[in-house]
Every structure is written in C-alpha cells, then in structure tokens.
Amino acid sequence: MRNSFCHLCFCLSFLCLVGAVHAQPTPPRQWNANEGKLNIANTIAIGSVELGYERFLDQNQSLGLELLLMDRFSYVSESGSGEEFNLTSMALSYTYYFVSPANPSGFYVFPFTKFRTGTFTETNPENGLQEIDMDGLLIGFGAGYKWVHKDKFALGPYVNIARGFNEQVSERFHPVEFNAGFSIGFRF
Secondary structure: OHHHHHHHHHHHHHHHHHHHHHHOOOOOOOOOOEEEEEEHHHHHHHOOEEEEEEEEEEOOEEEEEEEEEEEOOOOOOOOOOOOEEEEEEEEEEEEEEOOOOOOOOEEEEEEEEEEEEEEEEEEEOOOEEEEEEOOEEEEEEEEEEEEEEOOOEEEEEEEEEEEEOOHHHHHHOOOEEEEEEEEEEEEO
16 A cells, blocks of 8 residues: 555656646747748849748748739730739748758748739730739749848748639639749848
8 A cells, every 4th residue: 555655646746747847938939930021033023022921830830921012923024015914912821941940041832822903904906905803812832942041131032833713814814823033031
C-alpha cells in the first residue's frame, strides 16, 4: 500500500511539474510578424500598382492580402488607341516558406484566390465600342524565392498562374492567366 501511495504522489508531482512548465510565459517572438510589399517589376513594366501585406503565423507560414490597382489581364497590352483596362483586384493567399531560423531566405509556394472587378473597353471598326465585364473570381498557385536581410528587408522574384471563371473574359482572352513580379518588402 505504501508503494502505491508513493507512485500516486510521484505521478501527481510529475503532472504538477508538467503543468507549471506549460504555464510559463512564452519567450518573445524572434522574428518580425508583418511584411508590407510592392511588386516593383509590374509597376515599371505595365503601370500596375500591386501593394501587399503578409501576416506571419510562424516563420514558415503567412496569410497575405494584395491590392492591385490599374490591374490588367496577364500581360495583355493596351496596344490599340481604343483599348483600355479599368480593373481593380484583391487577392488572398496562404504562403508556405521553406526556410529555417538560421537561414530566413528561401523558396516559397502560395495558393491564392483573386477577385477582379472592372471593365476592358475596345473600339472595333466593325462593331464600334465594346465593353467586357471583367468581374470574376480566379483561383491559382504560385512560387518564388525571397532574400531576407536582417529580418527587415525582403525581396525576390515570383511567378503564378490562375484560372478565371468569367465566360465573357474567356471568350475575349483566355481562362488561364500568367503573372510574374519582383517584390520589395519591409518587415516590421
């Protein structure tokens, strides 16, 4: 009986110790949890302003929100004098980084959804002025590489591909859209 009592006291003491260890405050985070960024390549190449924000869940995962002003379909240019994109988009993403605390730079992958709103207008000599409603949802996947310097500055290239679900857009353009960029970010 005395042996059983000792075992019970040992088990209760062990459980109290485990509970006390788990109750200790966690150490402060060793990395910045937010990143604001700009896709500088598309701003220069096609005049689209792509602003993004990422909230890191841990060092390897983040949730992102991106606002695309003066957006356009893939890299279709406004080559004719009567062609004009008037689009705004918002993208939500989940990013997984293949990095470690010792090396915060590395490859990443991200599935995303994008909602686009706006119109594409073109003047056709045969049909006159035509306006295409570009509103729609796109679902896609991308990958990239990010160099991180002192957990403050992040930059790197990325590519993505998405499938749109707007029949009118698919008739004029293509349902699959390719995009690429080079982002410059600041972590805080």
